[in-house]
Amino acid sequence: MIIPPLILVLATACGDKVGDDTGGGMGNVRTESLGSYTTDTGGLTGAIPLEVPDGTSSVAVHCGEYGYDTLGTAWRIVDPSGGDFYTNEYVEGHTDTPMRVGNHDDTLPILMPVSPDHDIRAGSWSVDVWIATGGRPTTVDCGAVYRVESPGSTATVDLNAVFVGLDSLGLDAASAPDDEDFQAALRYAEGLWSAAGVTIGEVRYFDFPGDVSRYQVIDVSDTDTSELGELFKTEVDGPARALTVFFVEEIASSSGATILGIAAGPPGVPTVAGTSKSGMAVTTVDLRADSREVGLILAHEGAHFMGLFHTTEKNASAFDPLTDTPECPASSDTDGNGLLDREECAGKGAENVMFWAPSVEASTTLTDDQGWVLRRNPVAR
Ligand SMILES: [Ca+2]
Ligand SMILES: [Ca+2]
Ligand SMILES: [Ca+2]
Ligand SMILES: [Zn+2]
The missing domain is CATH 2.60.120.380 (Jelly Rolls)
Incomplete structure (x- = not known):
């Protein structure tokens, strides 16, 4: 065999x-x-x-x-x-x-x-x-x-930023290094990760080398995520020890749910390009209105890729395996709609970047255990 x-x-x-x-x-x-x-x-x-x-x-x-x-x-x-x-x-x-x-x-x-x-x-x-x-x-x-090394108390993560048909935003590999909103999004993500001792190192910029018209809007359904997987298989000429982030226009779900980002896995396959679990998708729909939204998605999806789960899933079906992150129990669903929203989970994890529905206003923290996991990932150095 x-x-x-x-x-x-x-x-x-x-x-x-x-x-x-x-x-x-x-x-x-x-x-x-x-x-x-x-x-x-x-x-x-x-x-x-x-x-x-x-x-x-x-x-x-x-x-x-x-x-x-x-x-x-x-x-x-x-x-x-x-x-x-x-x-x-x-x-x-x-x-x-x-x-x-x-x-x-x-x-x-x-x-x-x-x-x-x-x-x-x-x-x-x-x-x-x-x-x-x-x-x-x-x-x-x-x-x-x-x-094969001991992680330190701080870590650096490099990014391969891949732009997938964002002409409507005037955003591509050439313009992104000087795009104020995009750079502000990166700084916002780094600010969130700084609670975990993680900084963003080298950022390399790439235009998507494949079929832009197919992948600028990622179509997914509950039973078919093949378009996303094929996107993540796309290799760019960047270092393997980095997070590869595909910035797309939109992720369109057949269920009608709003999806702002999806990480492979989680966790993703670190430092190996070309698998359907080798990257993450971040939507840019809010970039011009509030770049912090894009930064939050990047921080959240990047952390998923590196090994963090939601502190509490939306219906309390699961919690992360970390003891120092708060849990929001099913009993917190006071309006009985089957979803644990931010207000219901105030003080019980809504403040965490890895809450299932994080917000710029509320979700700004990462715990010591979360930092331990992030700094240990093979992409971190
Ligand atoms: Ca598509
Ligand atoms: Ca926990
Ligand atoms: Ca509820
Ligand atoms: Zn998530």
Whole structure:
């Protein structure tokens, strides 16, 4: 069942970046192929072995591509002691756990750790992946990213800013460095991240190299996010150790919901370009009216990509795995509409950048635990 490792894009993509001293080099981040795996009739890959090097502070595992019409998740993650770091039973049993893995289309991203209650120990790990194929064998290529260094109390994150058909705003790679509103949005995002000790480093500007007319408005539905995934697969000539942000005109949802930004994952696949979980989309609709709105979306989506979840989901169905962020319980839904809005969650997380519906007025804080997760991500340096 285990096919010898394929050294494909992963090694090449990062190999090109080694020795790049402009701030975006891979430094102590290593990427490797874990090989190809075919699911059994139960949809399981079996144990995918993972050798975590000494001194590793964060690990990302990714497996794909299995298409946009099915979902995959982590079934079981075993640490070097032989104990369960994570099992899918935590999800089914709604057990409080310091680890979260979502159900994802096309490519499964797993980031460890996503809470200071877990540390990554060096040694032999294994990850079992489950893909909902209905018994149809599916082959995935898996890879791993290791950050082999200790994060500091502050961190820098570089950005690849990609402009997708924003002529109506007069915004492109050439104009953005001098665009006052765009620069103000970046500063606003950085101001929010500063609570977590994170600053924005080098920003590189790119015009979208693909079909602008298709991607300037991203069309998504509850069952089809393929356009978004294809957007995130688009590679630009920037460093791998950076957040790749696609600035689009609009994200149009078939449900009619207003979506201002979407991050791959969350969390995303860090430092590996070309997967459907390699970027994030930020809408620019509010840029001229209030650049802070765009800055807030960037800060929120970037934090999702780097491993933060909503402090409370909109209907209290889930909370983040962090103990120092407030929870807004279902009982706070005083108007009974099934949504926990900002007023109902005042003092219970609406003040946090990672509230499910953050606002410029209310949502300005990040906690120590959130900073711990952000500074640990492989894209941070
Ligand atoms: Ca479209
Ligand atoms: Ca919490
Ligand atoms: Ca409500
Ligand atoms: Zn969000």
